[in-house]
Structures are given as structure tokens and as C-alpha cells.
Amino acid sequence: MKFKLLIAVVGFILGSALPVSQSLALTHIDGLVPYEDIDAAEIPVLQSPKTSLGKDFNYPTGQPLIKAYVIDIPVGKQTSLHKHAVPLFVYVVSGELEVDYGSKGKKSFKSGTSYIEEIDWCHFGKPAGKIPVRIIGVYLGQVNPDQVKPEPCTKPN
Secondary structure, eight states: OHHHHHHHHHHHHHHHHHHHGOOOGGGSSSSSEEEEEEEEOOOOOTTTOOOTTSSSOOOOOEEEEEEEEEEEEEETOOOSSSESSEEEEEEESEEEEEEGGGGGGGEEEEEEEEEOOOOOOOOOBEEESSOOEEEEEEEEEETTTOOOEEEOOOOOO
């Protein structure tokens, strides 16, 4: 049930946050199913229900706080070295995202891929190729304390 809610949230974000010219058409995803008199396609989550490095995770227990972002990373740029305190659902809309997990190596996620980002592990992301990367990030946190903002890291794990 939690993942159905997450899929609905991502569908809303994709439909409302992106310009029409860059919106995601789900028709290329196999497995369209009837969903309340419309068609829907499940977005497979890599390694579900594990994080990107294969670890188990739990949802925060306080009052829920869900925040979603459209994140664009231009070629030649990268995120700061950071970590997350809560589960972060990532969907790569376009381009290819490379995430450097330090001692755990690098992983690449192509357009159309979704996964749960590693929790409490320092990493940074950047475009893997010569085109910018656009991702949708949905943080599953709690109100108090607000755990959505990534925490800075001083060195890789």
C-alpha cells in the first residue's frame, strides 16, 4: 500500500512539475494495468525493498513528511558529498546518473530507473555521460525532526 501511494505521488509530480515538453510518458513501460478507470504502469524499484547498496531500511515513525523535488544536474557539475537520514525514492527521468559511494564503488542509473538511495552513507551524484541528468527525488521523512535535508559529509565512507 505504501508503494501505491508513492507511485501516485510520483505520478502527480511528473504530471505537474515538469514542462509538457519534458514530461514523462509512461506508455513505454510494460505492464499497463487498469487503475480506477484509467491506465497506470508500475515503476519497478531496483533491489526493492532494499537500498541501492542492498541494505534494509525502515520508515520514520513520527508524523509523516513527504517532500518531492525535480533535480537537474548539468554536465560538469555534481552534488556535494552528503548522506540521507531517511528513505529517498529516486526516479531518473533523463540522462544517466552516476553515484559514487566511496569505498562501496560507483553505480550508474539510466533513464527510466528508480531505486531507494542509501541511508547514512556518504555519496555524491553527477551525470554519467555528456548530457545533463534529471531526477525526481521523493523523501519519506517525518516532521520533527525534519530529516529531509541531506546532511553534509566531510569525507567519503
